[in-house]
Amino acid sequence: MNGMAPQVLLQNRKPDRIATLDEYRESGGYEALATVLKKHNPKEVQQMILDSGLLGRGGAGFPTGLKWKAVADNAPFPRYVITNIDEMEPGTFKDRILAHSDPHMIIEGTILAGYAVSAQKGFLFVRPAYESSALIFERELKIAAEAGFLGKNILGSDYSLDIAVHRSGGRYICGEGTAQLNAIEGRRPNPRGSPPFATDKGLWQRPTVLNNMETLACVPHIIRRGGEWFKSLARIKGAAGTKLYSACGRVNRPGCFELPMGARLSEIIEEHGGGLPPGSEYKTCLPGGASTRFLPKEFYNIEMDFAPLKAIGHRLGTGAVIVFDQKTCLVGAALNLIEFFVRESCGWCTPCREALPYIRDLLWRIENGEGREEFIPRLQAMCKHTWKSFCVFAPGATMPVESLLTYFGDEVREHISQKKCPFPPPSPSPSEGEGRGGGERNHAQTRH
């Protein structure tokens, strides 16, 4: 399905089970850890990752090496490393696919990150809907420890690290880094302000690095094969590595695909997602989850990387492409999305807590034939208010609505002038997704 694209993160992907420790090792797994413990000090590891051009895959695109370097040499101990597997961005499921493919790659990446900042304790933060992933990690962490890759004096070195699975109780805000710190501490997970940054005062006020799971899965490969090799994987200049893209919504084969960073949107949708179903025409997409903007049709061939999307005023986000066709009502879609954000707002900040339900109410009225022209500037004003919130999730929540008004104002006005939704209600389209057999739920039971 992935044609000629080199498979790095998904190299051991199988249709019905995870890769075992032995299988991961046969593909070069844990070689990076052995090399680093023998030959490199933490500062060298930080530099290698910085030089590789690895950018955070959670959506922000911050250089991973820079984040690690922010932990001061003389920072106190203990220090912590956290792997964010709280994948709750609507439309996004790449981390689940990877966790269900090669869990040891994530474990090794977490250990290497821990070593790079001299951490003593690691957490894998997992959302409740991914209980099967949590079970996999608990089992595989034990297997890694038995093999000497975790625990006291890893592979006979001076370095020791323990990793625990932390199960979330389930709220979108826990994916926000500072909120996740509070969540692990057993506090109400409202975001914290920064500075101080987590790398200075994070978990239990100690130095902490928190990375997206996909980001850390890249680390063993970079150390084993070099930063230049990692850069050469990308499709476009200035980018680095591969990316776990996905396509879902109005596509024939919803799924997750590893492609060179910078692969074109059209390629993701057509070659890998199988194109749109018969009778469907592409209208727009959310390129990277629910907190990215509807992308106008003219950018159908955009290179999917942080910089090209930023250059046109958009965001790559998680790279999870949600496809909408000409028959799908975007007011209805934006209403569904804002409903999600209303429900998931942690309620800490007034602009988020108050503006989002107001936006929902106005959109509901437009969708149900009660819309008025003056709602449009009011919606725009409400979107702006969210920028005065404590965390970036609040303005992120308004991205679909803001872009709906910017690019699809005619569709909104059609609702208002016709006093009803001009689209049919959403109905399922036949598709042939990769999870159709349902085998994945058995992954957690896989023994070896």
Added chain:
Amino acid sequence: MPKELQEDLEKRVAGAEHPREMAIDAMVVLQNYYGYLSDEAVQEAAALLGMTPAELEELATFYEFIYREPVGKYIIHVCDGIVCWMNGHQSVLDYLCLKLGIRQGETTPDGLFTVLPVCCIGYCDRSPAMLINRQVYGPLTPEGIDQILQKLKDQPPRGAGRVK
């Protein structure tokens, strides 16, 4: 709670660097035992964690997978994320509720099933999807839902989340 459960929880709390880190796990274990997180369970969990009941309540009221009111043995969370919305979430929900004879938020009179909403569960490649006691099902069809419900009625429940 039974002594065995109490000892197991005490051991797990003692194994954590900070007892509070185990707050969610302790609440989930107790809600599995009692069927939901009762007032008594909040008191017991708080005592185990060295927290006040009010401190624990701050968390219990915050999270979607902590149930502070009685729920059925099988908790069905029907995904209403954007992709499931596009793929017919409403008809799935309508059919499920029709079959069970309840509305979303209610429990069947036999105490077997509760239907609750849930935001995108990250199974968009198997949409429309739902979770039953944290296990995923999808893509859902009316026939598929019939089979799932029948199977669950015929077998004992596995517990809401993990029971150890």
